[in-house]
Amino acid sequence: MTHPHAPRATGDGNDLDELKRFVVAHALSQGLPADHHAPVLDRITTDTGDAPGSWAYEWIRAGDERDAAGATLAASQYYVMGRFPYVDGPGRARALHRAVDAFDRWRTTGPTGIEAETVDIDGVPVRIWTAGLSAQDPRPLLVITGGIVSPKEQWGALLPQITALKLAGVVAELPGVGENPLRYARDSTRLFTALLDALAGRADVTRTYLLALSFSGHLAIRAALTDPRIRGIVGNGPPIHDFFTDTTWQRNVPAVTRNTLAHLVGVPPQDVHAHLHDWALSDDELRALDVPLAAVTALRDEIVPPGDPERLKRHVTDLRLLEHDDVHGAPRHLAETKAWSLLALQRMRPDADPAVTERLVAAVAAARRPGPTP
Template sequence: MNDLSELKRFVVAHAISQNLPADHYASLLERITSDTGDEPGSWPYEWIRAGEEAEAAGETLAACQYHNMGRFPFVDGPGRKRALARCVETFERWRREQPGIEPVTVEVGGLPVTVWATGLSAREPRPLLVMTGGIVSPKEQWAPVLPQIAAFGMAGVVADLPGVGESPLRYGPDSWELFPAILDALAGRAKVSETYLLALSFSGHLAITAALRDRRIRGLVGNGTPIHDFFTDTAWQARVPRITRDTLAHLAGVPPDAVFAHIRPWALDDRSLRDLEIPFAAVTATEDEIIPPGDTERLRRSVRDLRLIEHPDVHGAPSHLAETRVWSLLAIQRMRPDADPRVTAALTAALEAARAGRGR
């Protein structure tokens, strides 16, 4: 069972990222009095009800995101299972109305994994951008960005971090193998030798690990990436929000009180970071309650080509969402040797406008 007050606090950042109206989800959160179950007043029921209202109003994508919040942070019972099913179902309806978004099945460790893709072509393969969310956000939360990726002249894929959403995989030390598996599956329909990864939160750690082993990956963008101290600093781990600890434990398949010992060997040391030969654009937050400041310092001293933006914000920098989105996409463009200069110029102007809107 989740701590309800903590759950409500953390879900707001995700609601903001999906542009859900604050006046709506604020009143919705007030109605929720129970984390468990699937009846009026419970977490899944109230979010699903809001999704059904959005569906009735013809707002299919908004409905998908309300249902997504209903399975947050992970499926732990029938209510959240129903919410995830509705999330995937409504996203499927929305994507059928969009040109070019398709499901692709990728085999990872002998298991079939579904990803959402766009811009694939055997006749004219494009450079590839693979996007992954963190431990609490499924692919349906981020897949609406796919049309924008296609507009940049790239093929795009959005995938679940192992164990999240529909993913049948266990989150473990070999989870980085998801990325090479995607590239193998798309070879011939995308220019996988020119692949870039946009990996949010914990998936950024997997992206770095994959890049150290697969030279088809030509650049990385991360946001709130755990590197070393998150995995090893016991004093910091005692401060980590319970929702993060419990979600990690669920994905890894270990008890919550054993999860930090379980993941300790996953830490990336300075030598590994120095071996990273490609650019890494990192979004960090000075008030991050999940990722310790020592991990940012480790990036500064060890990554050869680090492109860093630091916000006075909490994990994921939700109060700087517009700027972070544009900065991340621009970072990808600046890594690409064949990027369209018109796209780069447009993103540069959009970044300046986002910063001006914040008074920067």
């Protein structure tokens, strides 16, 4: 894993229409309803800068309004949207700072049990959120990581639910995302190994599970091939092989994805796919995976090609797939995905409480029932 890097400038910025389209899934995943975030998007007329009408300014303004009303966690999520998809200048840097600050204030105002930690990864301090760590009663560990656009504050509020499952929990970021200063690289699997090394003694890291969303799912699989402490993986839309190698598919990958990857790995956008070519997981590696893998996939995924989940079906021995007729991340199926992911995790655990498993089965069934007809 390589050393810290400065943010790369994006020049003319991202395609604004595409940015607005992709951020909606993230807004919904954070519980920001359309009648709240749609007016923010309507006010945005430029991706660049930090003046009224800019991406960062309008999201920050919305976050400030929630913060002033005492809705600190919601404010943090609006700020998170303001730094989407990555920090490329003062405006998004301001949004990230406010997101971290608001989350920090929220987690200390009630009995969340969430603590801030800093771990050393190859000599670099990396900040994470934790809960349920105890030297007296070390629990099995769940490590949660988002994708290439998701800082830890986007998922940190899950930690109290994780400790309720009698797990210790950690929320971390992929290298280059949020406050993680490392460079995203093929060997970034060191992130998981270093976290387990650092938390040994306060969690039973020999029973570690990874809830690894989007691109972090790809790294999680690679990490599990070499670290026997990892006992299971739950993912959502992980790229596997064809994303990295299929040049025809790559021509249609959304610009926001390509630009974000270029920012994280430190190459020009036109070179990003060539740079990532050898990151593909081979069929032999997939066959060698000896822990359970559960993954949510989307039949209309515009980022991960359909050949990738099909490759999992062919080669992974212990596989559970949840397929949605949806786009990347399955934003129209959030309740079912969340319940199913926790149920998949629970079924991987030999120490799982049957009563909790039964409740999660019921939650998945309830999420699948159609709602009332308008």
